Amino acid sequence: MKKTLAAVTCALLAAGLVITGCNKDKKGEPAEKTEVKKMVLRYAENQAQDYPTTQAAYKFAELVEEKTDGRIHIDVYHGGQLGDEKAVIEQLQFGAIDFTRVSISPLAEFDKSLNVLQLPYLYKDAAQMWRVLEGDIGENFLKGVEKAGLIGLSWFDAGAxxxxxxxxxxxxxxxxxxxxxxxxxxxxxxxxxxxxxxxxxxxxxxxxxxxxxxxxxxxxxxxxxxxxxxxxxxxxxxxxxxxxxxVPEMQMVSKITWDKISPEDQKIIKECAIESAKIERELWAAKEGAxxxxxxxxxxxxxxxxxxxxxxxxxxxxxxxxxxxxxxxxxxxxxxxx
Missing domain, CATH: 3.40.190.170 (Bacterial extracellular solute-binding protein, family 7)
Known part of the structure; x- marks a missing residue:
């Protein structure tokens, strides 16, 4: 009878959101339940659902869930549902929103050094900009927003x-x-x-x-x-x-959220952010051409x-x-x- 109850309990738990696991001790009796932690996080995007940055955000969320074996689920809110870019940045600072993609124009209000990347006629062409952003200079800018309570993950294209x-x-x-x-x-x-x-x-x-x-x-x-x-x-x-x-755009995460994530999953998220950025550039190029x-x-x-x-x-x-x-x-x- 006890074995039957244990089996039913496990089946019921498996039917819903899996947040606990059923184990048995050496005698075959139900052991203490172990929690399987699942984080559900929010990603704010102000563009329409079919826009390149939004599509890349969906891909980022998909990659993160896949590569963390479902430990981290990210809901993407498009079309400015969670506020304009400045409001979203502020919400990231105190952890009300977890991820976003914003232009560095409003972000420069929080990190003045980003104004350098907006100087007119700074680059000869797109190739030069990507050499900068994908090198040490770009990585330093991603790290630089940490003093504002943000963690830069990758760069998105916004054309010229x-x-x-x-x-x-x-x-x-x-x-x-x-x-x-x-x-x-x-x-x-x-x-x-x-x-x-x-x-x-x-x-x-x-x-x-x-x-x-x-x-x-x-x-x-x-x-x-x-x-x-x-x-x-x-x-x-x-x-x-x-x-x-x-004017490039930055994909980033709240430092408050980041500090709750294990180093192993932080590494996965960073890799997924870089991969989704490459996808966004391809989508952007196609959008420009059209x-x-x-x-x-x-x-x-x-x-x-x-x-x-x-x-x-x-x-x-x-x-x-x-x-x-x-x-x-x-x-x-x-x-x-x-």
């Missing part, structure tokens, strides 16, 4: 930001003069636009389409997928590939800078490097030499 406008093609520095360009509410971005001879107009992202349509602004700046997804190409068809900034093809088919005029003009754009940034790169001059030189 470019200017677009409703007035004319841009192929040289003088073409930007006088244009009213929407920018994020960032001293660095406003300073960049002013240094290029345009008029910087801070504006909420959701107001940009109507601003372009009504002439309140002449242009804006962003990456290919954003230019496409919010239909700015419909009201600003001139797009120039100046690649003024490459967006570029779409806007070209819709009539967007895509231009590149004339020979020698890129150097003029870079030279105009000297005051910004002095202001925002103060104290990091050697680091900037290291990045530029990669």
């Amino acid at each position: 930001r470019n200017f677009y406008n409703s007035k004319k093609p841009v192929t040289k520095l003088d073409d930007l003069k006088g244009l009213k360009i929407r920018v994020q509410e960032s001293q660095l971005m406003m300073g960049m636009v002013k240094a290029l001879g345009a008029s910087a107009t801070p504006m909420a992202y959701g107001e940009v389409y109507s601003g372009l349509q009504t002439g309140v602004i002449d242009g804006a700046e962003n990456n290919w997928p954003s230019y496409d997804s919010v239909s700015h190409y419909e009201v600003a068809k001139y797009f120039v590939l100046d690649e003024h900034t490459r 967006s570029e093809a779409k806007v070209k088919a819709a009539g967007s005029v895509i231009t590149s800078l004339e020979p020698g003009e890129k150097e003029k754009f870079q030279a105009a940034m000297a005051p910004l490097y002095t202001e925002f790169g103060k104290g990091y001059e050697d680091l900037i030189k290291q990045i530029q030499s990669k």
Whole structure:
């Protein structure tokens, strides 16, 4: 009878969430139950479900659960369900949210050194940026956010930001003069636009389409997928590939959460974060290609800078490097030499 009860108990426990195990002692009697700990953690993502970063977040969660044999389960909340990027970062600091992926723009408010990676025309191309981020410099930046209660895990791609406008093609520095360009509410971005001879107009992202349509602004700046997804190409068809900034994004975990995880599982999570980052880059490249093809088919005029003009754009940034790169001059030189 006792053996039957023990068997039934084990079967019932196995039917639900497995949080305990049934053992028998040497006499075949039920022994003390042993708990099988399972962590259920939350991952905040502000993009839509089909966006490259969100899809990579789902892959990260899948890999972690698989490689920890189900010890760690991660629920991904997409579409800003848990708040905007700044609010999510703050919640990570006190452990209310466990994982996230955020742009380093809001993250720089918590670690000022990240402003270095946002300096305009810092990189020659994408390959140089990845040499930096996947080397010692990038690893040091991931570790640097720990003082803010965060643990950097890996880097996600967000492409290059470019200017677009409703007035004319841009192929040289003088073409930007006088244009009213929407920018994020960032001293660095406003300073960049002013240094290029345009008029910087801070504006909420959701107001940009109507601003372009009504002439309140002449242009804006962003990456290919954003230019496409919010239909700015419909009201600003001139797009120039100046690649003024490459602002990477960081996948990270709350330090409070991290300290609750075993060293063995920390290693697994780090490996999964790096693997999911590679997947995100592939998804991002595909998304960029699809967006570029779409806007070209819709009539967007895509231009590149004339020979020698890129150097003029870079030279105009000297005051910004002095202001925002103060104290990091050697680091900037290291990045530029990669």
